Amino acid sequence: MFTSSFCNYNELLFNGNCITCHSVDNLNKSAPTIQEVKQRYIEAFPLKKDFVEYMSNWVLKPDANTSLMMDAIEKYELMPELAFDKRTLKEISEFIYENDFK
Template sequence: MKRSLFFIFFIFVGAFAEESRALLLHGNCTTCHYVDRSISAPAMKIVKKRYKKAFTTKELFVKQMVAFVKDPKEDHSIMIDMIHKYEIMPKITFDEETLNEIASYIYDTDEF
């Protein structure tokens, strides 16, 4: 019985954590980065595709995305063409843990 409750608890916690990461993304990033439309910034599908191509592991993907979002500058961007098209994004002031959660969700999700 204890094992069953333990297992159910972790399934619930895992589902809640996934939903929390999705809310962080959709409540913030998709204000400019729509899922599949480029209007005021490149679509999230484009961003994810470029980062996955440039950084082949989740660890590198997350590390590099967080580094850029914390301090967005053209000289360390992998999407210079998009900066020229849309301008540089504003600096995001979330703490590193939150940025890691968002970047991990982007990497993990099949949403885009």
């Protein structure tokens, strides 16, 4: 469905901007792992379109009122707002939806 260059670009965006906090192994324990985040979002939004829309909007403006992970906010505090545009966040969200993080 996507060309490999598209995936590699989105992977770079994710690895450059999210993995510092959302590592796969959770060694620094400052945020839930990306697998935990993805799991929660897939349960709520099985369809890619909904998943990408909700996640990109949420990351654009983190808000406890619309969080799917209140338990994580209690444990780690609310995620800080990052200076990304919506389009970039949609691309990152697509990568998260597509990737297994094994």
